[in-house]
Amino acid sequence: AISSMGSRKRKKQNERSEASVQVSEFFVNAEGTGEKVNLSDLLGTVEKTSGASNKTKKQLRNLQSSKETLELPLNKQQTEKIQRGIAYEKTAAEVSCWRNIILQNQKAEQMVFPLNQESPGPKRVEQVVAGWKVQTPLEQEIFRLLHINSQPVDDPVLTPVEEQSLKAMSLEEAKIRRAELQKARALQSYYEAKAKREKKIKSKKYHKVQRKAKCKDFLKQFDEMVKTNPEGALEELKKMELSRMEERMSLKHQNSGKWAKSKAIMAKYDDSARKAMQEQLQMNKDLTQKIVVPSDDEHESNEEGLETIPDFVNDSEPVIDSVNPWMRGQLTHEEPEVSCVTTEDVQTAEEENEEEELVGEFERKRKLRQADEEDLIPTEEERKRAEDVVEVSDKEEEDDDDDDEEEEEEDVSEFNTLFRLMRSEKTLEGSNQTREGLNTPGQEDEEGLLNEGQIRVRNIEDLEVLGEFVDPQPIAEPSLPRTAAVEATSEPPYKKKREIDLKEVLTKEAKAVKVPFLPTVVDEEERDEQISIIKEAFAGDDVISDFIKDKSKLEAAGRPEVVDLTLPGWGEWGGVGLKPSRWKRKRFRIKTAPPPPRQDQKLPDVIISENRNASVASHQVSQLPFPFQNTAQFESSIRTPIGPTWNTQSVVKNMTKPKVITKMGAIIEPMCSGNQQGAITHANTNIKNNSTVYTWIPPATAKNIVFV
């Protein structure tokens, strides 16, 4: 303030207008000095002004009431650190778009630089033409002419006219085709007429029969489809599965609807109503049933339950076409037809509901009591039914008797039985036997015996179990191998030492060879003499015992020595005639682990040196190279030699091709995202068909653009 006094311009002196405690030397109003300035002081008038919006007023009020203080800014180091972190993330994201390319380049068997080379040599006309534009008026003229006559410009293989003419048919062909078309049209019209006629028929029974026939037809078709068109069949199966799911989700056929409740009331008096309800439940059961193929372990437990479960359930599917993968999986029961039938059923059921709604209202009171009974009934019925199914599959199909019109649900169950029947018939031969076996376990065991020939009896319990079912004679037979096994196990101790006698090996009789003519040089007498001379010469040295001695010496040298560290006299009396105690000897004699058995352990007439061939070791790989996890992998990867001695020339070239090829004098542009010329190309060579695919990946799209 004082400094400002020196300046030329002088400030205007303010006149004091108010009375105050403190008076400043600079004549400034100093009211409220030492107090903090409040927001309200500054904006007090805002409240009063009518022009300011309520919102801002509210905000200001909030601001005033809040007592939070602003935080101190971070110090420089920390802010820089944070900034660096953010910058790193940003750049990492930016750079990461190159990751794929780099990975691919690393993976590539061969890279040719500069990338995107144009193939040398002559080009096809079409290629040249494609990149060429009409410029001169002469060319324009020519091209206009070509266009007018619809001549090919780019791809001069065929003109459209020529193509058309090629496609055109001869007269006879055209006639044949026309006849075919006519026939097809006629057939179509016939079929349409028939369908119309049939649609008009009002008889329910007729439609029911039709539906049944359709079902049967479909089953046949499905079976064929399994053979011929597995994908179609699979789709059908999926539909079945879907219908099953729907059934499981919905409350349909669960006797919980209006109609069912009314029926439940009626059930006590009306036999048919009860039947209808049971049918409903059965339908639900059929629809939601899922066939479980038992695993091997569970087989025995399932055998008991087989009485209730139809036979084909346990059979793995009759594999018609072993190639079809889905044929091995498990098949569900339901057919797509089922679902459509059920929708119809529902409709009819609803109609019935309307009819019996009135009746139902009367009896609603007893509903609860009835419900308990109702739970019991279906289970019994179901069991019966399952037995029925088995019987049905055993014999031929017995036709259902004439039913009431309302029981249309029956169709579905019948359909299911049909389906089962078909499948069980197929596996009848196989399943029959097993079923018989199940009924009479002893019988089955006998069959098993006949088939297998021998039974392995592992322990006495097994034997006893066998004895229950089988006559005493078969017991004796299986026990034979057991005794044999015992003998076999007991035998080894007798011949534990050396399996082959060396002397036997060498003196084994040899077959004499017939010779067409005898040698003239060596006479008979001479030979005898020679033999005696040899005998004399080798009388002293026994070759065999020498060899054995040699070998045993080597074996002994290979054995580790026992280090004796006992000190006589320590901790006990020592002296002449006194031996260190047994405990001490045991404690201080250190035995090292025996070496692995010698290679020639089982070859009496061979000594194989156990020394390591250290000279090769310096040339060998001693550490497993990177991607490999064990030696077998690495050794198998280098098992094929790459030299021209063992390979054909083309293979050698392929095997030894360089990883990177550069062209002399050509500029290798850095990788960049913009232009294709200097951009990344990736060569991927397929060994099998000897073709190379070059890929260019602009990072922006991150999608491969392939040009071969």
Added chain:
Amino acid sequence: MDSLICYLPKKVNIYEFDWLFLTQPPKRYWEETENTDQRRPEEEQGTAVQNQNKSTVKERSLKRKNGENLEKKDPFPGEAPIPHKQLQKFQRGEKYKVPAGARRRLKEAIISSEAMSELAQKQAARYDLLLPEDAGFLEGDEDEDTNTISQDDIADAVDITSGSKYFNLHLSQFGPYRLDYGRTGRHLLVGGKKGHVACIDWQSKDLMCEMNVMETVNDVKWLHTEAMFAVAQKRWLYIYDSKGLELHCVKKFNDVLRMQFLPYHFLLATASATGFLQYLDVSVGKEIAAVCTKMGRLDVMSQNPHNAVIHLGHPNGTVSLWSPNQKEPLVKMLCHRGAVRSLTVDKTGTYMVTSGLDRKLKVYDIRAFKPLHSCFLPAGASCLSLSQGGLLSAATGDIVQVYQNVLGSSPVSKPYMAHRLRGQIWGLAYCPFEDVLGIGHGEGFTSMIVPGAGEPNFDALDTNPFRSSKQRQEWEVKALLEKVQPELIGLDPGQLSKVDQASFEQRHKEQVEALGFDPLAKDKFKPKTKKKGRSSAGAIEKRKRKVAHEDQRDEIRQTVQERTERDKEQKEKSNEKKKLGNKSTLDRFRK
């Protein structure tokens, strides 16, 4: 001579060539008129059987519909299938499957290597087509033994070139003769006991050189080419060139009795009367190894062509296997009760045939070192030789017998061929790639025709019988570049492709042995010299004392620590026990 059928393989020079792929030019519209009428011959054949008019019309219409007439279809699309047998012939090891849960890099490595080896195998199998020659054989009439057919009969029956392969050289003065064929089978080297040495191009009967070294000749051997050969003379080993010029007298190699040349290692292995087995590298003229076998006089020697291991036969009936890298035999096997007279190994390195003074002929499987079978030869075999085709020839006195199927599992009962000579037989050798057995005997040399003896197909890049001198020179350079180091000789030739699984200590020990010092050893502590009288002898000693026995101190520290830990544990255990011991069963009812 109608009874005799004699197949002698012809030799054809085979060059490898790549398959030609002809690329078809794009089809033009003006060409299609010719193509439509053109029908494939097999189609026409098929239609000829049926009613012709109808079928042709139908066919044409069908063709039109499918647009087949525009492009000819390949009746055999894709590559030609390769017979399984052929593929198996070129299989190298088992295919390795990618293990479940393998990492990406590993997967890639395995897959690419497998693809490569499969490609190599397939291509090799495809090229097998270029080896069309088959080995011939001798077939007698019914109840006619092939061994009664004389050489003259055979020579008469076959064509002139083949017939000329049976010949005798009457050299009665300086016999008996040792002999050796060159690797290509063109050149023959004979050396008489009394100093006569001659080399011949035996097919053209062109004498390359002939001389008398005026000394006992124990053995002769061709070196890597026909330009040089080694002669083991009375005292030293000599090397001559093909003109008979003495190139070297190797005095380090004395009293040599037998020699073997290892062609891929350029090693000349010699066995001497003093019991030394020596290796001479002929490419650099250096002795690679000298092994004292301590087995006495070494006059039975053979090489295993599969792994370049030298087999020696000894008077005590053993056969020992040697490599230049070990001072003791790799394997020693007892084969005969008497001395071993001769031995030979087949070209695959699977079988060894030995004969001994006990007049037995034994066949061994030398991969397992187990005898396969043995047979008794009335006169015993003094020389043995196995041909490329697997025929065994044995010299019994003055008769040469040739056996077929010796290497099978069953012993032979009678020879395939037999030939009587005038003198005692001294050397036997099959000529490579020819159906010829060379016999050196007291009265000279005999070349005998043995159908089926030679390998019918030769590798022109390795051993080309028809090579020119230029080709030979080129081959020599390449062979020298591809020379196998002697360190790689061992029982398992595939050892190099295996990972060395020896422990670090073992490897370190070997390194110390090889270098003569321990490269990882710590230096002794050397105190720094300090100034101002602080480097007096006493001060230095003091400073040394500070770091003395550092290793031992560490050890002691460690053991002490371990002991204290152990004690602690024991104490804790005993405390626990005490606690348990104090407790009675009734404690549980206590409150």
